[in-house]
């Protein structure tokens with residue numbers, strides 16, 4: 001089993017979107033029994049909360065299930081449990097290094113570094129543009145799946 005964790009600041013906008021989008025890709029590729037997916041926050045602000053209504057809206061628009069998405073905080077133990085720990089932006093990846101105590105480990109990756117964009121996933125909590133974030137998250141998730149299949 002390969003375990004994938006998406007991480008953002010609040011775990012209510014970008015990382016639960018990525019979790020749901022990636023889970024949907026796995027289902028479509030018949031890989032749900034080989035790869036697991038979860039998401040977490042670097043902050044403690046939204047522990048136990050459902051995703052932001054903008055994330056729920058975009059998932060609904062694309063007919064992607066939002067079942068089981070609940071805010072939680074990243075822990076040090078997550079480093080051992082997960083094979084790929086994917087930050088949405090540069091600040092998230094720095095915070096992942098701090099929380100896990102593993103600076104610059106190859107399993108910790110900024111999502112869009114897997115694509116030609118090499119940039120942060122914009123935070124729709126501030127931009128309000130969940131559509132833009134969805135397109136980039138989808139592109140990143142497709143690139144991540146290719147990477148995982150190439151490496152395993």
Ligand code: 4NP
Pocket residue numbers: 008009010011012013014015045123124125
């Ligand atoms: P996320 O966005 O990291 O994509 O979940 C945010 C969610 C909440 C806050 C900031 C960003 N907040 O300040 O509560």
